[in-house]
Amino acid sequence: MSWQMVVRRQAVISWRDEQLLGAYTLFSAKVQEARSAFEQRLLEDARLYDTVWDPAGFAEPHIDAELRKILPKALADFLDDAATSLAKIAPEFTELSDALRRSHMFNLPQAPQAETAEPAKAVAKGQANSISDKMALPDAADQRWEITKRVEKLVESAGGYGAKGAEMVQKQADVFVEILQDKVGLRERVRIAAQKRIASHWMGESGDPRSVLLQLFRIIDGTTETARMTTL
Amino acid sequence: MIIADVGNVLLREVPNHLAAGLESGALNLFGSVIRDVSTGQIAGFLQEAAPLVNFIPNPALAVAELALSAGQLVQNEFVRKGLARVEEGIEGLSQLTTVGLGLSAAGIGVSVAGFAVLAHRISRVEKSVHGLADRVDLLATKIDQVRQDLIDADLAELKALAKALDEGWSLANAERAERQWHDVAKGALSQQARFESRAEHVLRDDRDFLLADPMFDAVAFANSLRVAALAACNESNAAHEAAADGAKTIERLTGNIGVVDLVRVSLSEAKVDVGTAAWDEAFLAAKEQAAPKVQQMRQREAAIATRTASLAALERQGISPRDWLAAARAEQEAPILLMLPQAAV
Numbered sequence: 001m002s003w004q005m006v007v008r009r010q011a012v013i014s015w016r017d018e019q020l021l022g023a024y025t026l027f028s029a030k031v032q033e034a035r036s037a038f039e040q041r042l043l044e045d046a047r048l049y050d051t052v053w054d055p056a057g058f059a060e061p062h063i064d065a066e067l068r069k070i071l072p073k074a075l076a077d078f079l080d081d082a083a084t085s086l087a088k089i090a091p092e093f094t095e096l097s098d099a100l101r102r103s104h105m106f107n108l109p110q111a112p113q114a115e116t117a118e119p120a121k122a123v124a125k126g127q128a129n130s131i132s133d134k135m136a137l138p139d140a141a142d143q144r145w146e147i148t149k150r151v152e153k154l155v156e157s158a159g160g161y162g163a164k165g166a167e168m169v170q171k172q173a174d175v176f177v178e179i180l181q182d183k184v185g186l187r188e189r190v191r192i193a194a195q196k197r198i199a200s201h202w203m204g205e206s207g208d209p210r211s212v213l214l215q216l217f218r219i220i221d222g223t224t225e226t227a228r229m230t231t232l
Numbered sequence: 233m234i235i236a237d238v239g240n241v242l243l244r245e246v247p248n249h250l251a252a253g254l255e256s257g258a259l260n261l262f263g264s265v266i267r268d269v270s271t272g273q274i275a276g277f278l279q280e281a282a283p284l285v286n287f288i289p290n291p292a293l294a295v296a297e298l299a300l301s302a303g304q305l306v307q308n309e310f311v312r313k314g315l316a317r318v319e320e321g322i323e324g325l326s327q328l329t330t331v332g333l334g335l336s337a338a339g340i341g342v343s344v345a346g347f348a349v350l351a352h353r354i355s356r357v358e359k360s361v362h363g364l365a366d367r368v369d370l371l372a373t374k375i376d377q378v379r380q381d382l383i384d385a386d387l388a389e390l391k392a393l394a395k396a397l398d399e400g401w402s403l404a405n406a407e408r409a410e411r412q413w414h415d416v417a418k419g420a421l422s423q424q425a426r427f428e429s430r431a432e433h434v435l436r437d438d439r440d441f442l443l444a445d446p447m448f449d450a451v452a453f454a455n456s457l458r459v460a461a462l463a464a465c466n467e468s469n470a471a472h473e474a475a476a477d478g479a480k481t482i483e484r485l486t487g488n489i490g491v492v493d494l495v496r497v498s499l500s501e502a503k504v505d506v507g508t509a510a511w512d513e514a515f516l517a518a519k520e521q522a523a524p525k526v527q528q529m530r531q532r533e534a535a536i537a538t539r540t541a542s543l544a545a546l547e548r549q550g551i552s553p554r555d556w557l558a559a560a561r562a563e564q565e566a567p568i569l570l571m572l573p574q575a576a577v
Binding site: 005031035205 | 262263265267272476479480483487488489490491492495496499500505506507508509511512515519526530533534537538541
């Protein structure tokens with residue numbers, strides 16, 4: 001093997017390093033961005049049922065949706081830059097670089113959206129939404145509803161009192177929900193579910209189906225291998 | 233006298249045009265050649281020489297070894313400042329770097345700096361292997377070859393071959409010397425293959441880059457003995473082929489290992505959640521830790537690939553490899569010599 005070939009092959013492996021390390025950085029930044037948006041959704045939209053019984057059912061479609069919003073463009077730009085820098089190594093890599101630029105086909109995870117809950121019964125007219133969004137439960141025979149039904153009953157019982165009494169009970173219920181969601185760590189369960197989803201489907205290093213990061217790694221590794229073969 | 237002719241093409245100082253090229257980045261150092269970055273043409277060849285031995289007992293040696301990781305820019309800086317001044321004292325990290333590279337298992341050019349330097353190189357490999365003894369025990373690889381005692385025996389054999397190579401230069405009878413060198417080349421080939429096999433097993437079954445690293449060094453060292461022995465026999469083509477074989481072997485072993493591969497191993501051990509600030513921190517730390525190790529791999533590949541680059545140019549001027557090596561062994565001043573390609577044309 002001539003030393004000139006070694007120079008070329010080192011340039012290719014250095015290109016691979018640049019891309020894969022760059023991919024890690026890109027994914028980490030985008031995941032953090034998506035997680036901020038997800039956090040907002042968690043605070044605003046997650047119901048007691050989600051956090052208690054189905055954290056993954058809420059977390060997975062939401063975190064997937066956030067990442068699906070921001071990653072495709074970032075990945076296309078990333079591959080474009082990678083292709084440009086590959087072509088700069090040697091004119092022989094122009095074709096390979098063009099092929100890389102066209103490798104925009106990623107299988108992006110999309111967890112099915114959990115069923116939307118029925119609107120909750122109004123606690124008191126005009127006060128329903130803020131409470132019911134967090135506590136509304138589908139009418140199911142499932143034993144899992146037990147805890148949340150009790151909460152519902154507590155709130156409904158306020159309906160028999162006057163508006164002032166209802167307001168008071170509503171406030172109590174809000175506080176109760178907040179305690180359950182935060183202090184008891186229910187929201188944390190959703191965050192953990194989202195993190196698991198990111199770790200397996202978006203930035204996972206192994207597993208089937210391949211994470212998006214691994215899909216990108218395979219594209220870069222495949223290109224690297226072909227480029228190195230041409231320098232033999 | 234032929235050695236005097238060789239002396240005419242050896243330089244102990246870097247000419248101004250090369251210094252300027254290195255300064256601007258138009259030239260860079262790749263293994264033992266100074267190359268034009270835009271054309272890829274060789275602008276100079278480096279060759280280790282006998283005074284390299286002076287750096288072994290130097291307390292600053294430890295720094296020199298560390299400085300191996302400092303990178304190409306630093307090496308260029310050293311060459312730019314002038315090779316002749318290397319032995320005048322330790323002026324900075326930049327100077328230590330190329331000396332460190334010279335003392336590494338791969339060396340600079342053909343290995344002729346004497347047994348002390350060769351022994352030092354092999355003892356560094358031994359030290360690395362012993363430092364990783366606990367990892368050897370944990371290996372999933374259970375082949376006999378990766379047993380510590382067998383590794384030690386092979387390293388001892390390599391040291392004996394280095395001694396025999398050096399002794400060859402002292403033999404009065406040229407025929408006997410050549411016979412001895414041929415034996416060294418044969419023995420070194422066998423050791424190169426043994427360590428290559430170990431490195432392959434450790435990489436394939438355990439993906440343990442840290443443990444594989446001294447094996448890579450041993451492969452590089454064995455190959456350097458092989459090339460030096462064949463060059464000393466004036467077997468130019470064989471020396472060149474041996475160097476090419478070494479380059480191919482080491483490239484196959486380490487050529488596809490990048491910083492990212494070591495980073496992935498570190499991250500898998502770090503147990504931090506992906507896409508978090510803690511992960512970012514672990515990622516940066518892993519990158520910083522991996523970069524110098526991979527830089528050493530690249531330097532080793534470059535050193536082996538360029539080992540015999542000067543021989544063809546020398547032969548065009550009628551200077552045999554043996555005379556070139558003899559001149560480097562007889563050198564009194566500079567630990568590393570420079571030859572310009574024009575001088576040999």
